[in-house]
Amino acid sequence: MAGLITSKVRMERLTRIVREFPLGVRTELDPWIDKQIRSLISSSGKVPGLVQVTPPHMQGVRGMDAKRVGEAAVKRDIWEVYATPGKVYSMLLKAAGAKVANYWWALYKQAPREAVGWLEKSAPADIRRMSIGFDGGAAHEKARGRNGRVNLSRPSVMVISDTAAVGRYIRKRMKKVGLLAASVPSAAGGRFGKLGGLPAWVSRHTSRYGYVRDKRSRARRVVTLGMTNKAIQDMQRRFNYVLRYREAAMQRELPFVARALEKKLRSRLK
Numbered sequence: 001m002a003g004l005i006t007s008k009v010r011m012e013r014l015t016r017i018v019r020e021f022p023l024g025v026r027t028e029l030d031p032w033i034d035k036q037i038r039s040l041i042s043s044s045g046k047v048p049g050l051v052q053v054t055p056p057h058m059q060g061v062r063g064m065d066a067k068r069v070g071e072a073a074v075k076r077d078i079w080e081v082y083a084t085p086g087k088v089y090s091m092l093l094k095a096a097g098a099k100v101a102n103y104w105w106a107l108y109k110q111a112p113r114e115a116v117g118w119l120e121k122s123a124p125a126d127i128r129r130m131s132i133g134f135d136g137g138a139a140h141e142k143a144r145g146r147n148g149r150v151n152l153s154r155p156s157v158m159v160i161s162d163t164a165a166v167g168r169y170i171r172k173r174m175k176k177v178g179l180l181a182a183s184v185p186s187a188a189g190g191r192f193g194k195l196g197g198l199p200a201w202v203s204r205h206t207s208r209y210g211y212v213r214d215k216r217s218r219a220r221r222v223v224t225l226g227m228t229n230k231a232i233q234d235m236q237r238r239f240n241y242v243l244r245y246r247e248a249a250m251q252r253e254l255p256f257v258a259r260a261l262e263k264k265l266r267s268r269l270k
Contacts, residue, residue, distance in 0.1 A: 028261055029257070029261075032253070034192040036249070037188075037225075038192050038193055038194075039246060040225070040243065040246045041184050041188055042185060042196060043196060043197050047245045047246075051181050051197065053241060053242055054183075054235070054238065056177060056178075056181075057181065074174050074176075077143075078170050079166075081143050081156055082134065085160055085163075088104075088127070089101055089104065091126075091127055116160050120132065126154070130155065130156055133157075134157070134159050134165045134169070139157045148180070178205055181202045182207040188212045191212070191214070210225070212224070
């Protein structure tokens with residue numbers, strides 16, 4: 001009877017390596033995941049991040065061009081709410097005809113206070129219902145819709161003597177351009193590394209509208225990016241658009257990441 005050929009295999013080391021490998025995977029995957037999150041939040045490449053699709057960024061308009069678009073929108077919206085003397089004249093011309101409008105304009109040029117009194121007593125009803133005098137921006141805030149924009153058919157306030165105050169209010173509001181786009185970057189801070197493609201006029205803001213949650217377990221990591229402002233409209237559609245691009249990029253890179261992890265596991269099993 002032939003003798004038995006026996007061999008001993010020590011499984012302790014193999015079991016330990018396989019059991020501990022999820023922790024090794026985390027070490028390898030975390031930098032890659034952080035890179036994907038940075039690109040999802042803000043990107044300097046052709047594929048946009050969340051910042052690059054958040055107003056005033058729009059349809060490929062980025063950088064200082066987007067800032068100028070945002071500032072122009074602020075100015076336009078505010079002047080939709082407040083009517084200067086010239087706009088009041090146009091409203092009178094349309095509502096009461098040239099004779100009344102020209103009379104009021106001449107009165108305004110000679111005696112602005114009397115012109116205001118005439119409007120309060122003798123103007124057409126729609127104009128009389130308008131308030132008079134700059135209100136510090138209250139009417140503008142009231143007129144803003146859920147998406148932050150103003151869409152009025154006619155102004156609600158006449159500004160006869162203090163148009164300069166409206167100009168100061170416009171400049172103040174322009175300084176807030178980029179606040180919405182700063183929501184997620186502000187919440188992320190530097191926890192995923194330095195963000196690319198983030199304009200200075202966005203990064204200057206500290207926004208309270210965004211949140212970032214990074215939850216970990218032994219074999220799982222879930223990162224959630226979001227915005228808390230209930231007044232934001234249409235942002236989910238924009239975020240889904242960016243996320244599809246990022247998911248596609250991750251799918252293309254995953255085989256390379258998997259091969260690197262496999263190589264590392266093989267080297268530890270030798």
